Amino acid sequence: MEMYYDKLPKEYLFVEVGKKIRERKDVIDLSIGDVRLPLPKAVCEAGAVAARELASVDSFRGYPPESGFDFLLEAVKGYYAGRAELQTDEIFVSDGIKSELNMFLDLFCGAKVILPTPTYPAYVEANILKGNEIKYCSAPPAEKADLVILCSPDNPTGKVMTKAELCEWVRYCRSCNATLIFDAAYEAFADGAIRSIFEVDGARECAVEMCSLSKTAGFTGLRCGYTVICKENRLNPVWRRVKSCKCNGVSYVTQRMATCALTSALPEIRANISYYKKNAEILLDALDGADKCGGIFSPYIWLRCGEGGFERLLSFGVGVTPGVGFGEAGREYVRINSFCFRSEAIEAGKRLKDFVKSR
Amino acid sequence: MEMYYDKLPKEYLFVEVGKKIRERKDVIDLSIGDVRLPLPKAVCEAGAVAARELASVDSFRGYPPESGFDFLLEAVKGYYAGRAELQTDEIFVSDGIKSELNMFLDLFCGAKVILPTPTYPAYVEANILKGNEIKYCSAPPAEKADLVILCSPDNPTGKVMTKAELCEWVRYCRSCNATLIFDAAYEAFADGAIRSIFEVDGARECAVEMCSLSKTAGFTGLRCGYTVICKENRLNPVWRRVKSCKCNGVSYVTQRMATCALTSALPEIRANISYYKKNAEILLDALDGADKCGGIFSPYIWLRCGEGGFERLLSFGVGVTPGVGFGEAGREYVRINSFCFRSEAIEAGKRLKDFVKSR
Numbered sequence: 245m246e247m248y249y250d251k252l253p254k255e256y257l258f259v260e261v262g263k264k265i266r267e268r269k270d271v272i273d274l275s276i277g278d279v280r281l282p283l284p285k286a287v288c289e290a291g292a293v294a295a296r297e298l299a300s301v302d303s304f305r306g307y308p309p310e311s312g313f314d315f316l317l318e319a320v321k322g323y324y325a326g327r328a329e330l331q332t333d334e335i336f337v338s339d340g341i342k343s344e345l346n347m348f349l350d351l352f353c354g355a356k357v358i359l360p361t362p363t364y365p366a367y368v369e370a371n372i373l374k375g376n377e378i379k380y381c382s383a384p385p386a387e388k389a390d391l392v393i394l395c396s397p398d399n400p401t402g403k404v405m406t407k408a409e410l411c412e413w414v415r416y417c418r419s420c421n422a423t424l425i426f427d428a429a430y431e432a433f434a435d436g437a438i439r440s441i442f443e444v445d446g447a448r449e450c451a452v453e454m455c456s457l458s459k460t461a462g463f464t465g466l467r468c469g470y471t472v473i474c475k476e477n478r479l480n481p482v483w484r485r486v487k488s489c490k491c492n493g494v495s496y497v498t499q500r501m502a503t504c505a506l507t508s509a510l511p512e513i514r515a516n517i518s519y520y521k522k523n524a525e526i527l528l529d530a531l532d533g534a535d536k537c538g539g540i541f542s543p544y545i546w547l548r549c550g551e552g553g554f555e556r557l558l559s560f561g562v563g564v565t566p567g568v569g570f571g572e573a574g575r576e577y578v579r580i581n582s583f584c585f586r587s588e589a590i591e592a593g594k595r596l597k598d599f600v601k602s603r
Numbered sequence: 604m605e606m607y608y609d610k611l612p613k614e615y616l617f618v619e620v621g622k623k624i625r626e627r628k629d630v631i632d633l634s635i636g637d638v639r640l641p642l643p644k645a646v647c648e649a650g651a652v653a654a655r656e657l658a659s660v661d662s663f664r665g666y667p668p669e670s671g672f673d674f675l676l677e678a679v680k681g682y683y684a685g686r687a688e689l690q691t692d693e694i695f696v697s698d699g700i701k702s703e704l705n706m707f708l709d710l711f712c713g714a715k716v717i718l719p720t721p722t723y724p725a726y727v728e729a730n731i732l733k734g735n736e737i738k739y740c741s742a743p744p745a746e747k748a749d750l751v752i753l754c755s756p757d758n759p760t761g762k763v764m765t766k767a768e769l770c771e772w773v774r775y776c777r778s779c780n781a782t783l784i785f786d787a788a789y790e791a792f793a794d795g796a797i798r799s800i801f802e803v804d805g806a807r808e809c810a811v812e813m814c815s816l817s818k819t820a821g822f823t824g825l826r827c828g829y830t831v832i833c834k835e836n837r838l839n840p841v842w843r844r845v846k847s848c849k850c851n852g853v854s855y856v857t858q859r860m861a862t863c864a865l866t867s868a869l870p871e872i873r874a875n876i877s878y879y880k881k882n883a884e885i886l887l888d889a890l891d892g893a894d895k896c897g898g899i900f901s902p903y904i905w906l907r908c909g910e911g912g913f914e915r916l917l918s919f920g921v922g923v924t925p926g927v928g929f930g931e932a933g934r935e936y937v938r939i940n941s942f943c944f945r946s947e948a949i950e951a952g953k954r955l956k957d958f959v960k961s962r
Contacts, residue, residue: 245714245749249845259847278665288658291856295650298642298824305824306637339698339826343850347705350732353712355604369848373709390604458851465657465664465855467698486608488618489728491702492817496824497650498854
C-alpha cells in the first residue's frame with residue numbers, strides 16, 4: 245500500500261500562516277484570500293426561498309443531478325456568452341476547485357504533471373496524493389507530460405497569461421496528448437484580458453477549465469464552482485461517468501443562489517469585484533518603486549522583498565503570505581491580497597509605504 | 604500513468620436503473636433510495652435565516668472551517684450522547700459519504716480491501732479508482748487486509764450486524780492493523796440495535812465511522828454528513844491534515860440546517876424515519892411467505908426472487924433495484940426500498956402480494 249500522505253508537508257500553508265497572524269493584534273490581514281463583502285440581497289433571498297421550498301411536498305427536492313441543475317447550467321452558459329459558446333452538457337457543477345481538482349486527479353494516477361512555478365500549494369499536494377511526478381515549468385518543456393495545470397490570473401503572482409502564451413501551451417498539450425487544467429478562479433478580475441482557455445483555438449480538444457464562485461461571487465462560505473469540458477475532449481463522458489460514483493452533487497439551495505449570482509445579481513457581483521480591484525490599486529500605488537507584479541487583473545500582488553519578508557511586514561502591521569509557501573521560486577517574495585475593506589486597504593497602503601521607505 | 608477509470612463498469616448502476624423505470628408509466632418507483640418527505644419547517648427556516656445573514660457585513664461568513672463549524676460539531680456530539688462519548692475534534696463534517704469515502708481512500712492507494720458481499724457499488728468503484736485489490740468476505744478471513752468496509756444497517760440487504768459480529772471485525776482489524784470504515788448511513792433506522800461502531804469495545808483505535816444526514820434527516824438535496832475518527836486512531840491527525848488540502852468544507856447554510864435537524868427538529872426528523880419504517884412494515888407484510896430479509900432496522904428489503912426479478916416486478920408495476928448490481932451474490936435478489944409515500948407503499952404492497960402469489 246502506498247502512503248502518499250506521508251509525503252505531504254506537516255501543515256497546509258494557509259493554516260500555518262493564519263495561526264501566526266492571529267497571534268498578533270493590530271495587524272491588517274492580507275494573507276488568506278477570503279472575501280469580506282456580503283452577498284447581494286437578491287442572492288440571499290434566492291437561498292431563503294430555496295430553503296423554504298424544501299418544507300413542502302410539492303417543492304421538495306432530493307438528490308441533485310450529479311452534474312448540476314439545468315437552471316444553473318444555463319446560467320453558466322449565459323455567463324460565458326460572447327467569450328466561449330458552451331453547451332450545458334459541457335458544464336459540470338462542483339463544490340469548488342479544490343475538491344474538484346482532487347477528484348479529477350483520480351483520472352491521472354502516476355502521471356507526469358507540469359505545474360507553474362511558483363505554484364498554489366493545493367496543486368502540489370493533490371498530485372503528491374496520487375503519486376504523480378511533478379515538474380515545474382514556466383514554458384512548455386521539450387519532454388512530454390500527461391497533464392499541465394495553469395492558473396490565470398495566477399495565484400500567487402497575480403499575472404495574467406497572454407493569448408500567445410496560452411496558445412503555446414495548448415499546442416504543446418495537443419502535440420503530446422496531454423490534458424490542460426486551466427484554473428480560472430480569478431477570471432472575474434481579468435476583464436479586458438483572456439478569462440477563459442476556450443478563447444484560445446484548439447483548447448476545446450485538450451482543456452479542462454475549473455472555475456469557482458468563491459472569488460467571482462463571494463461564495464467562499466457556500467461552496468460552488470463549475471468545470472467545463474467540451475465535447476471534443478475525450479474526457480467529457482469519462483468525467484460524467486466518474487463523477488456519478490464520486491459525489492452526489494451540490495446543494496439545491498446553493499445552486500439557486502449561484503444561479504441568481506450569475507444572472508440577475510451580476511451587476512452587484514461585478515461591483516464587488518470592482519471594489520476589490522480598487523483596493524489592489526491603492527496597495528499598488530503604495531508599493532510604488534518596489535519590485536512587484538499582479539494587482540491589475542488580479543486581487544493578488546506579488547512583492548519581492550527578500551527573505552524574511554513575511555516577518556518584516558508583520559512588524560509593520562501587515563499580514564501577508566510568505567512566497568516560499570508557493571515553492572522555492574517564491575522564497576524572496578510575499579503575496580498580498582486585496583480582499584479587505586476599503587479602510588483597511590488605505591491603512592495597509594500607509595504601512596506598506598513605510599515598509600518600502602524603510603528598505 | 605494508470606487509467607483505473609477504464610476498469611469501471613460502463614454506467615453507474617443507479618443511473619441505468621432509473622432510466623429503465625422512467626420509461627414506464629404507472630410504475631411505483633422503489634428503486635433509488637431517495638427520500639420523499641419534506642424537511643421540518645424549522646430546518647428550512649434555519650436555512651433561510653442563515654442565507655440572509657450572508658447579506659450583511661456583520662454576519663457574513665467566508666470559508667467554513669474544513670472540519671465543520673463548532674455549532675454542528677457540538678450538535679453531532681449531542682446526537683451521539685448515550686451511545687458513544689465523542690469530542691468535537693473527533694468529528695469531521697462532510698458533504699456526504701460518497702465523496703468523503705472517495706477522498707478518504709486517498710489514504711489507501713494500492714491497498715488490500717475487504718468489502719461485504721453483496722456490496723454497495725460505490726465502494727467497489729471508489730476502490731477501483733485507487734487501484735486497490737478487492738476481496739469480498741462476509742466474515743473476517745485468515746489473511747491480512749489494510750482496510751475493511753462494513754455497512755450496517757446494510758445497503759442492500761437491510762441486515763443489521765450484531766454486536767458479536769462487529770466485535771469479531773474489530774478484533775480482526777486490530778490484529779492486522781487494518782482500518783475499519785463503518786458506513787452508518789442508515790443508523791437512524793436501527794433504534795434498538797447497534798447504531799455506531801463505537802458502541803463496540805476497541806473500535807476507537809481502528810474504526811472510521813461515516814454518517815450522512817441524507818437518510819437520517821432527509822438531506823439528500825442538501826449534502827451534509829460527518830465522519831468520526833477518535834483520538835486513539837492514528838488517522839485522526841492524518842485526516843485533519845489531508846482534508847485541509849482536499850476541500851474547503853461545507854456550506855454555512857447547510858451546516859445551520861443540519862444543526863437544527865440534529866437538535867430542535869430531532870422529534871420531527873424521527874417522525875419521518877418512523878413513517879418510512881411503517882412503509883417497510885407494509886411492504887414486508889405484503890411479502891409474507893417470500894424469501895427476504897431487512898425492512899426492520901432498515902428502509903431496505905432484500906427479496907430473493909430468482910434471475911430476471913427486476914423485469915418481472917416491473918411488469919407488476921413495481922420498480923426495484925436488480926440485486927446483481929450489488930455483485931454476483933445478488934444475482935437472484937432485488938432491493939426494495941420504503942422511501943415512498945404511504946399511499947404508494949399500500950398500492951405497492953398489493954402489487955407485491957400479486958407478484959408473490961403468481962410464483
